[in-house]
Amino acid sequence: MQLINKNKIGVQTLLIVCDVILIIMVSLLLYLTRPVSTTSVVYIPNGTIGQIITYLEQRGFNVSPKIDKYVVAFLGWPQSGWIDIGQTRLSRADFYYKLTRAKAAMVEVTLIPGMTTEIFFNYLAEYFGLSPARLKEAYGSFTEYPEGILFPETYHIPKGIGERQLVFYLVSLSRASHEALAKRIFGEYNERRWYRYLIIASIIEKEAASVEEMPLVSSVIYNRLRKGMRLQMDGTLNYGPYGNTKVTPQRIREDDSPYNTYKHAGLPPHPVATASRDAIRAAIFPKETDYLYFVRNATGKHTFTKTYAEHQRAIAGGR
Secondary structure, eight states: OHHHHHHHHHHHHHHHHHHHHHHHHHHHHHHHHSEEEOOSEEEEOSSOHHHHHHHHHHTTOOOOHHHHHHHHHHHOOOOSEEEEOOOSEEEHHHHHHHHHHOOOOEEEEEOOTTOOHHHHHHHHHHHHTOOHHHHHHHHHHHOSOSSSOSOOSEEEEETTOOHHHHHHHHHHHHHHHHHHHHHHHHSSOOHHHHHHHHHHHHHHHHHOSSTTTHHHHHHHHHHHHHHTOOOOOGGGGOOGGGTTOOOOHHHHHHOOSTTOTTTSOSOOSSOSSOOOHHHHHHHHSOOOOOOOEEEEOTTSSEEEESSHHHHHHHHHHTO
């Protein structure tokens, strides 16, 4: 009789365990069929599966780090970088399968030194079919600085990316580039001090005819600032939407913005455009000179002079 009771208990226990397993499996299947809203392209950082799931949760994806890391681990390992999901609404199982299998098609886009952020965003908007206004709005949410943060270089951007994702990607990489360069030069990254160098570097980028001239242009900027002279440089008027606009005497007279260094003393409040590594280095390490003036000559380069009389002769000689 005891043996029968033990067998009965054993069978009942087994049935309960089977029921529990069945309930767990059904619950898991139902969980995996729940929809996930996503963008067609998703950025996946390097890190552990748990860190990746937490990253997605922090960015508004309805995922559960406690459960989903095991699901993803079962399917494989998420590929870092930009993932081409292809859909904006799919099941949780399909979403995680895509994370471990799909790769986004990348497009090379180059930000040219001296290009303004506004003009670059207009180019990106046209190329990728995005909204310039949304790009600018996203940029404002990621940085307090209106210009100079984006680093001139070639970026690999996935097709189908949204405005906010694109700007986050550009700003993040650019900040890392600025910080790395600052630490290489100074051993530390002081954001405010670095930003002042970016202002000077952006003017150098606009004014110098070659990399070799950059330290000389830098010396003129510092020399004029030390003497309390206005910079009076056309390049400072090539800010924002005027990045590619020829500076005329009329423009100098009519522009009352703080970027007009013919009317306002000191540096502009912000960089006038993006600046290359060479221009930044020139802003930090100007050539030691007594130059206060320069003018473009017949060779396309500049003649640098110490006095206004010499400057006038250089102007006459360059005609």
